[in-house]
Amino acid sequence: MSYAGDITVRQAWDLLRDNPDAVLVDVRTEAEWRFVGVPDTSAIDRPTALIEWVDGTGTHNSEFVDQLQVALSARKDAEAPVIFLCRSGQRSIGAATASTAAGYAPSYNVLAGFEGPLDADGHRGGAGWRAEGLPWRQS
Known part of the structure; x- marks a missing residue:
């Protein structure tokens, strides 16, 4: 593995809450941020950087x-x-790997991401940041 590891959304929240310099980087597309929503870490006074991995x-x-x-x-x-x-939790693996290669460590990948994998019916939302009830907002 070329990054620090995979963590759950709850572990990500705990790292953010417990470390004042921890940063969450959402690597989805601008359309996903706009139409699906973004994590809201303002309650713990942590930044969420929005940087597309792919457009x-x-x-x-x-x-x-x-x-x-x-x-x-x-x-x-x-x-x-x-x-x-x-x-x-797939695109963020590449981002965590690139971050580590650039010297930013530890870099973690959040398993299940914001919406989680597809379920048996082809829908997302049964896992991930939103499904865990962590704060998020939509524009």
């Missing part, structure tokens, strides 16, 4: 590491956790 056409964001560097620049503890979240 709406599936094209990799070649500026990802540069945008991540900007998002992490305010951290006082350079070794604080960086926690990556996508829709279901």
